[in-house]
Amino acid sequence: MFIIMCLVDIFDVYEKVKKGFVDKKHLDIRMNALKFGTMKTDKARSAWDFWKTTRDQDFINWFESEIYGEGQLDADELLEQTKGGSFKASIR
Numbered sequence: 571m572f573i574i575m576c577l578v579d580i581f582d583v584y585e586k587v588k589k590g591f592v593d594k595k596h597l598d599i600r601m602n603a604l605k606f607g608t609m610k611t612d613k614a615r616s617a618w619d620f621w622k623t624t625r626d627q628d629f630i631n632w633f634e635s636e637i638y639g640e641g642q643l644d645a646d647e648l649l650e651q652t653k654g655g656s657f658k659a660s661i662r
Contacts, residue, residue, distance in 0.1 A: 573617045576604060584629060601636050609637045
């Protein structure tokens with residue numbers, strides 16, 4: 571149920587960004603939270619495969635590129651790039 575709630579939230583914020591109602595940073599924050607694990611699970615992938623039929627092809631392409639695309643940093647790489655910053659201290 572949590573994964574479905576996250577997906578519906580992303581759908582909503584994505585539309586609001588496209589319409590100019592909210593700044594893109596609101597979408598970026600949500601997507602970053604999903605990229606580092608939640609959407610990599612088998613259950614999340616199954617939920618996405620079901621719910622993506624409700625989205626247009628542009629959204630599907632964008633979402634899958636963001637979540638499952640190549641060239642993405644994993645958590646260790648992100649920590650290394652932000653070494654010495656407050657971000658690393660907050661992730662213990």
